[in-house]
Amino acid sequence: MSDELLSFKQAAELLQLSEKTLIKILAEQDIPARKIGNKWIFSKEALIRWVSEGSSKDYTKSGVASGDEESE
Template identity: 40%
Template sequence: MGVAVQMAVREVMDIRQASEYLGISGDTLYRYASEGFIPAFKLGNRWRFKKSLLDAWMDEKSGVKPATPVAVMPRQKKPVARAR
C-alpha cells in the first residue's frame, strides 16, 4: 500500500511548478503565456503564475460558474396594529 504524497502548491509558481500543476509541458505553458492565452505575468524576465488566477481560468474554460455570494435581505417586520 503506497502513501500518497501531496505536492505543495505555492500561490505564485514558476514555469516548472505551474506546468506540473496544470499537467502540461513547460514548452506549451511558455507558449500559452507568451500568447496571452493563460493568465501570467513577468517578474524580471521570468514568467510567474498565480494559482488563484489559474484556478479561475480553468473554471472559466471548463464552464464552471463561480460561486457568487447570495445577498440575504433581513425580513421586514409587519406594522403592528395600535392598541385602542
C-alpha cells in the first residue's frame, strides 16, 4: 500500500483547519492518526475517508453538534 503520510501541519492544511482546531479534534474525536513519540502522523487517504464518512461537529460554537444546522 502506497498511502501518503502527512505531518500534523500538512494534515491541518489538507483539512483546511487551524492547528488549534486539529488539536481539539484529536482530543475529542476518533480521527485516524497515530502519535509516534511526540509527533502525530496521518494517512491522507484515511483522513479523506474520515471526512467523507463522518458526522459533522461545529468547533466554532463551543463544540456544539451542528449536523442539523446550516452554515452561515
